[in-house]
Amino acid sequence: MSAPLVIAIDGPAASGKGTLAKRLAAHFGLPHLDTGLLYRAVALTLIDAGTDLGDEAAAARAAAALSAEGLVDPRLRERAMGEAASRVSSVPQVRAALLSWQQRFAAGPEGAVLDGRDIGTVVCPDARVKLFITATPEERARRRHRELAGRGEAAAPEAILADIRARDARDSSRAAAPLMAAQDAVILDTTELDADAAFAEALAIVTRLGGLSRA
Numbered sequence: 001m002s003a004p005l006v007i008a009i010d011g012p013a014a015s016g017k018g019t020l021a022k023r024l025a026a027h028f029g030l031p032h033l034d035t036g037l038l039y040r041a042v043a044l045t046l047i048d049a050g051t052d053l054g055d056e057a058a059a060a061r062a063a064a065a066l067s068a069e070g071l072v073d074p075r076l077r078e079r080a081m082g083e084a085a086s087r088v089s090s091v092p093q094v095r096a097a098l099l100s101w102q103q104r105f106a107a108g109p110e111g112a113v114l115d116g117r118d119i120g121t122v123v124c125p126d127a128r129v130k131l132f133i134t135a136t137p138e139e140r141a142r143r144r145h146r147e148l149a150g151r152g153e154a155a156a157p158e159a160i161l162a163d164i165r166a167r168d169a170r171d172s173s174r175a176a177a178p179l180m181a182a183q184d185a186v187i188l189d190t191t192e193l194d195a196d197a198a199f200a201e202a203l204a205i206v207t208r209l210g211g212l213s214r215a
């Protein structure tokens, strides 16, 4: 019998990787972990405690103490939390604490879909399928603007584009597990694709690489 199917999905902010991961997980009946939520939850713990986001020891303690119940707070999806997550995620002890969490999830008997920044490179280097989802910063900013507006969080489009560029720079340049495509990842540029077209492309890739039937 072949090993359970693990699908690793990476990409920059608002590239659509979360939506794709959810749809692929539903299609194949696999559990899904949005690993960005873990970093957002660490940041939220610090914010709620009134602790400076630059306090690396406090961030490491929050990561070590993280529980599944901490991942459902609706505030985790707010724009400011993405920024805050990006800051705590550059702390190596935070990444180390969250690594075993993610690897346990991926090692479940049913297989899994994980999305993040370092899934194909660090968390699941042996995943059967690796996708790197990307789009231009301008298109990602448009998507993030729509998403936030849909949740009633108004923000100027230029400010969102500036966030996206700053986050790309920080996530790509950090020393610990920087954002990058694994050598064996398939790169999917979704700039010209809507959500359904991106899903169709991703499904075709997973089906081919995973040795699966489409059903």
Ligand code: CDP
Pocket (backbone or CB within 6 Å): 012, 013, 014, 015, 018, 035, 036, 037, 039, 040, 082, 085, 086, 087, 089, 115, 116, 117, 118, 119, 167, 171
């Ligand atoms: O949805 P969006 O792409 O804006 O953010 P996210 O996936 O929730 O990730 C928020 C931040 O967490 C990112 O900017 C990264 O700095 C960090 N992160 C990471 O370092 N490694 C991961 N596997 C996932 C997220």
